[in-house]
Amino acid sequence: FQPKPLKGKRVLITAGPTFEAIDPVRGITNLSSGKMGFAIARAAVEAGAEVHLIAGPCELPTPLLSSGKITRTNVTSAKVMHAAAIQSSDCDIFFAVAAVADWGIAKPSKEKIKRQGGKIPALDFVANPDILLDIASTVKTKAGKPHPYCVGFAAESSALAEHAAEKRKRKGIPMIVGNIGPDTFGSDFNQLLVIDAAGSKTLNKADKLQLARQLVQLVAKKI
Numbered sequence: 001f002q003p004k005p006l007k008g009k010r011v012l013i014t015a016g017p018t019f020e021a022i023d024p025v026r027g028i029t030n031l032s033s034g035k036m037g038f039a040i041a042r043a044a045v046e047a048g049a050e051v052h053l054i055a056g057p058c059e060l061p062t063p064l065l066s067s068g069k070i071t072r073t074n075v076t077s078a079k080v081m082h083a084a085a086i087q088s089s090d091c092d093i094f095f096a097v098a099a100v101a102d103w104g105i106a107k108p109s110k111e112k113i114k115r116q117g118g119k120i121p122a123l124d125f126v127a128n129p130d131i132l133l134d135i136a137s138t139v140k141t142k143a144g145k146p147h148p149y150c151v152g153f154a155a156e157s158s159a160l161a162e163h164a165a166e167k168r169k170r171k172g173i174p175m176i177v178g179n180i181g182p183d184t185f186g187s188d189f190n191q192l193l194v195i196d197a198a199g200s201k202t203l204n205k206a207d208k209l210q211l212a213r214q215l216v217q218l219v220a221k222k223i
């Protein structure tokens with residue numbers, strides 16, 4: 001165990017859900033409290049890193065703000081989260097913890113959509129950009145490395161290990177972390193399945209900060 005294994009490293013984290021507006025008072029979102037991503041932000045600062053935390057709508061306070069080692073950007077839509085993340089992607093490690101909405105609304109209405117008698121409005125969706133895929137496949141760091149060490153997350157309703165392994169390959173990332181459900185959303189506890197080229201490892205049920213600290217130690221050994 002090293003107390004500051006990420007000293008001098010820059011870490012980018014996306015956390016929380018995204019919110020895709022339908023009109024000024026309605027939207028669609030994903031289930032995510034932001035707790036896991038914020039715990040990783042805290043653990044990374046504790047480990048000596050400089051952290052940029054890009055957060056979707058969630059009520060959590062910025063961890064270790066007084067350390068001066070963490071910057072937070074609040075965003076709403078996936079598109080805006082994508083732009084903020086790309087801007088900050090020249091870093092050493094990227095933890096993509098956010099539950100990003102896969103689809104946004106094609107043409108959000110500027111005015112509240114009124115009831116139209118019995119007629120139910122139809123929504124047209126457009127695909128959102130994939131933040132993790134874009135950073136893993138296109139970003140080069142100044143140090144000349146191909147891209148930051150990318151850690152993806154997977155929350156699945158079934159066959160977690162298979163889906164997570166498939167995601168790791170499809171996104172071309174070295175590590176993916178599966179949330180072993182079913183009660184992780186909003187909970188202070190979690191259980192993680194960490195998959196990389198060497199195989200998989202379970203981090204047993206613990207509070208999210210303890211798990212975040214273990215995960216940061218694992219990742220620090222990889223870079």
Ligand code: C5P
Binds near residue numbers: 101129
């Ligand atoms: O296969 P899926 O897209 O659900 O993979 C989830 C992983 O990809 C998570 O790490 C999530 O943060 C990231 N992701 C992303 N941008 C998206 C969708 C997912 O960064 N538009």
